[in-house]
Amino acid sequence: MEYEQHEVAGLxxxxxxxxxxxxxxxxxxxxxxxxxRADGTLSAPYVCDFVVRPKGIDAVVVALWHRDRGGRVHVxxxxxxxxxxxxGRRGARLPIADAAAYLFFTEVVAGIIEHDDVGEQxxxxxxxxxxLEEAGYVVEPDAIAFLGAGTFPSPxxxxxxxxxxxxxxxxxxxxxxxxGDGSPMEEGxxxxxxxxxxxxxxxxxxxxxxxxxxxxLRRLRDALA
Numbered sequence: 001m002e003y004e005q006h007e008v009a010g011l012x013x014x015x016x017x018x019x020x021x022x023x024x025x026x027x028x029x030x031x032x033x034x035x036x037r038a039d040g041t042l043s044a045p046y047v048c049d050f051v052v053r054p055k056g057i058d059a060v061v062v063a064l065w066h067r068d069r070g071g072r073v074h075v076x077x078x079x080x081x082x083x084x085x086x087x088g089r090r091g092a093r094l095p096i097a098d099a100a101a102y103l104f105f106t107e108v109v110a111g112i113i114e115h116d117d118v119g120e121q122x123x124x125x126x127x128x129x130x131x132l133e134e135a136g137y138v139v140e141p142d143a144i145a146f147l148g149a150g151t152f153p154s155p156x157x158x159x160x161x162x163x164x165x166x167x168x169x170x171x172x173x174x175x176x177x178x179x180g181d182g183s184p185m186e187e188g189x190x191x192x193x194x195x196x197x198x199x200x201x202x203x204x205x206x207x208x209x210x211x212x213x214x215x216x217l218r219r220l221r222d223a224l225a
Contacts, residue, residue, distance in 0.1 A: 007038040014045065018052060026053050051158045055112050060127040061212045062109040063147065063166040063220040064135055066193065073196040073224060075217060076135055076169070077208070079104045080189040099206070104188070107210045108217070109134045111181075113163070120146070127165045135191055136176040139167045147219035153212060164216045166223065196221060 014032040021027040029052045035043035064076040085102035111130035113123060124141035131139045147164035154160070172193065180186030194202075196217060203214035 006035070006041075006043070008035045008043075009038045010036040012036045012042055021054070025055075026051050028052070050156075053112065053160070056114045056117070057159060058113045058150070058161045058163060060111055060113055060123060060130060061162050061164050061216045062127045062131055062144070063164070063216040064109060064131060064137065064139075064169050065166060065196065065220060065224075066169045066172050073221075074193045075196050075199055075220070076108065076191055077106050077194055077199065077213075078109060078134055078189060078191050079106050080134075081105075081185050081187065083185065105210065106208045106213070108213045110162075110212065123163050124165070127163075127167070131167065132176075133179050133181055134186075134189070136178050137169050137174065138176075139169070143167055145223070147216060147223055151215070162212055162215075164212075164219050166216070166220050 012034045014034070016029070016031055018029045019027045028049055031048045032045060033048060034045045037043065066074050066076075068074060082102060082105040085105060089098060089102065109127075109130050111126065111134065113126045117123060117126040121141065123146075124144045127144045128139050128141045131137050144165050144167045147166050150161040150163045152159075152161055175191075178186075178189055178191070180189065199208065200214065200217050200221065202208040203210075203217070208214070
């Protein structure tokens with residue numbers, strides 16, 4: 001079936017509702033809307049659902065790196081619980097079967113930018129806080145660098161933007177115990193260091209499957225080149 005193409009000039013919102021999360025972490029916002037065309041007509045009405053998060057809309061992704069005595073760059077990886085993967089893919093009709101069941105998942109340090117974290121300095125401060133909570137390293141906000149512009153990981157289902165940042169860890173042995181943010185979801189988390197190039201290759205091979213981590217590490221490699 002062929003569809004007539006129209007120039008879309010905006011959106012006409014008929015209703016805008018957010019599901020009551022009742023103490024949950026995320027909610028679903030549902031729009032009943034139509035496209036407002038350039039000629040003044042409206043499209044057929046439709047529904048658009050997307051995930052919202054009251055705590056904060058965007059997130060930091062932090063590539064922590066260390067250069068050994070030979071000049072080789074290593075990056076910090078974190079293995080943490082991901083119940084959404086452990087339960088959300090169980091019993092699903094997957095196009096390609098997973099190699100193994102998920103419980104712990106490998107990523108770089110990341111966290112939600114909260115409402116008080118304003119401007120580039122606020123984003124750096126959040127990155128420093130997440131680095132301490134999730135990796136056990138004290139990093140000054142001014143020592144944290146942006147790795148390019150922000151990026152939207154899933155624009156069809158969530159308005160979240162990722163801000164990619166990096167920080168050098170000069171002394172790998174200065175790591176404190178992982179404090180986390182007090183959530184049980186952060187129980188059992190561990191960290192490890194791995195060579196940057198081998199980590200990027202692991203992302204391509206699928207032994208590390210986190211898209212934001214791969215992007216941050218590739219940007220880090222470009223920045224250090």
